[in-house]
Amino acid sequence: MSFCSDVFRANFSSAVGANGPAATDLLCTELQSLADGVDTGFLLFSAYLVFSMQIGFAMLCAGFVRAxxxxxxxxxxxxxxAAGAVSYYLFGFAFAYGTGKNANGFIGVSNFAMHEFTDYRTWIFQWSFAIACAGITSGSIAERTKFQAYLIYSSFLTGFVYPVVSHWVWSADGWACAYKADGNYLFDVGVIDLAGSGVVHMVGGLAGFWAATIEGPRLGRFDKGGKSLEIRGHSGTLVVLGTFLLWFGWYGFNPGSQLSIIGANSVVVGRIAVCTTLSGAASAVTTLFARRYTDGHWTVQDSCNGLLAGFAAITAGAHVLEPWAAVLCGFCTAWVFLGLCKLMPRFRYDDPLEAFQLHGGCGAFGLLFVGLLAKKEFILEAYSGKDDSTPTPYGLFYGGGGKLFAAQIIDILVIAGWVSATMGPLFFLLHKAGWLRVSPDVEIAGMDVSKHGGSAYHDHEREAGVRLYAPAEFRNRQNAQEEVDGKKGTGGSIQATLQGNEQV
Incomplete structure (x- = not known):
């Protein structure tokens, strides 16, 4: 923003006297430099918070899998x-934000490997979002995926699939952007997705959905009749630690996406932080009591995932929603999350971290919620390019018409189609090439001792080492292979084997 309007320049110059114009220019330059410095510090600090979410993802994932x-x-x-940094540097950022004479609404076309690009604060901030998207997907295929598959899909997702979607919504040239340079908005408003309910969470969740669907469930996850059998993670402590680290990082993820904290932006940033908190909290409490009613237990893991579901949903509209609407968003999101968690196992879908339900489903719901309750005054405040001189669609329930809601629906459908058309074939090819899933022997023994030279817990490794390779563990190899290949097998015997070695 500029601190020096024409009125300010005229008044200040006349007050100073003969040297007024020169003094005014100097003062305005210094004020603008100070403002840029404050915004740079804000954006970099937000980027560091978003990057710290990788610690949260790591702890959460570790807690939800077996030791x-x-x-x-x-x-x-x-x-x-690491791989995401390289691929985003070489290709991803250019596809997302590259501009130039050949700029278009679908994909960026310049600044590959940061050629002729020096806005480093923007790059580091956007990279932290790209790797968050990849981290979502990894949870869906935990405990059964070959390491080379992770390398391939992670590079492809952060280097191409995610950047294209972020170009649509967050680049000034994107066809769905709410602050397009030419002012030609989709349905006169564009898609409102502040920090990525669609761009980040839907993309990561849908990529995980296709990976888990093509790869198939873990051994012992379903019995021979298709009944869902629980495979417990080994550490509720790590789940809670990871959840709080993610919560902390979300205060960079959402407020930082306003990109500035100077002037009127400070009010918007504060509202974003409040709405983020309330949505996550409402979703966590709702999930906790719902699980207590249905299962008879106060479950830590479900409450943590409910909290994160509320965050994933509010990420789209925390800047344009009232605080009370954020509470309602969290409450409704909890039921969306619980419903998907109940539904997906009926299709033999196995997602150890419930990433598709949490990020894919709740991210889509968050986009829809914005179309219902986005407040006009907040839209004008958050998007400085919009004003009352032109029609601005807003929430359907506020009487803003259906244009914003329609734009949000189109965004959901296009993202779903794009991710399905790119990540689905990739995982299918990896599956056909034998590069996706580990062998039954490796899966039963565990990835750590089979592929990584030992256990995460050395005392545990010494105590469990004999059991890891006991003949009884491999008595049902053929049955395990049949389960991987999609045949029913006996199922129950595999589950008994895995339960006997449950924490290994």
Missing amino acids: KNALNILLTNVLDA
Whole structure:
């Protein structure tokens, strides 16, 4: 923003006297430099908070898997950040935000490998979002996926699939952007998705859906009749730790996406933080009591996932919703999440972290919720390019018509189609090439001892080492292979084997 309007320049210059114009220019330059410095600090600090969410993802994933696979899932989180940095540097950022004479609404076309690009604060902020998207997907296919598959899909997701979607919604050239440079908005408003309920969460969740569907469930996840059988994670402590780290990081994820904290933006940033908190809290409490009613237990893991579901949903509209609407969003999101968790196992869908239900389903719901309750005054406040001189569609329930809601629906459908058309074939090819899923022997023994040279817990490794390779563990190899290939097998015997070695 500019601190020096024409009125300010005229008044200040006349007050100073003969040297007024020069003094005014100097003062305005210094004020603008100070404002840019404050915004740079705000954006970089937000980027560091978003990056710290990788710690949260790592702890959450480790807690939700069995101890015998803890090292594997931790290493995949490291890989998401490292491989994602290289692919986003070479291609991803250019596809997302590259501009130039050939700019178009579908994909960026310049600044590959940061050529002729020096806005480093923007790059580091956007990279932290790209790797968050990849981290979502890794949870869906935990405990049974080959490491080379992680490397391939993570690079492809952060280098191409995710950047194209972020170009649509967050680039000034994107066809769905709510702050397009030419002012030609989709349905006169564009898609409102502040920090990525669709761009980040839907993309990561849908990619995980296709991976888990093509790869198939873990051994012992369903019995021979298709009944869902619980495979417990090994550490509720790590789940809670990861959840709080993600909660902390979300205060960079959502408020930082306003990109500035100067002037009127400070009010918007504060509202974003409040709405983020309330939606997550309402969803967590609702999930906790709903599970208590249905299962008879106060479940830590479900409450943590309910909290994150509320965050994933509010991420789209925290800047344009009233605080009371954020509470309502969290309450409704909890039921969306619980409904999907109840539905998906009926299709033999196995997602150890419930990533598709949490991020894919709740992210889509968050986009729809914005179309219902986005407040006009908040839209004008958050998007400085919009004003009362032109029609601005807003929430359907506020009387704003259906244009914003329609734009949000189109965004959901196009994202679903894009991710399905890109990530689905990729995972199918990896499956056909034999590069996607580990063998039954490796899956039963555990990824850590089989592929990573030992256990995450050394005392546990010494105590369980004999059991890891006992003949009884492999008595049902043929049955395990049949289960991987999609045949029914006996199921129950595999489950008995895995339960006998449950925490390994």
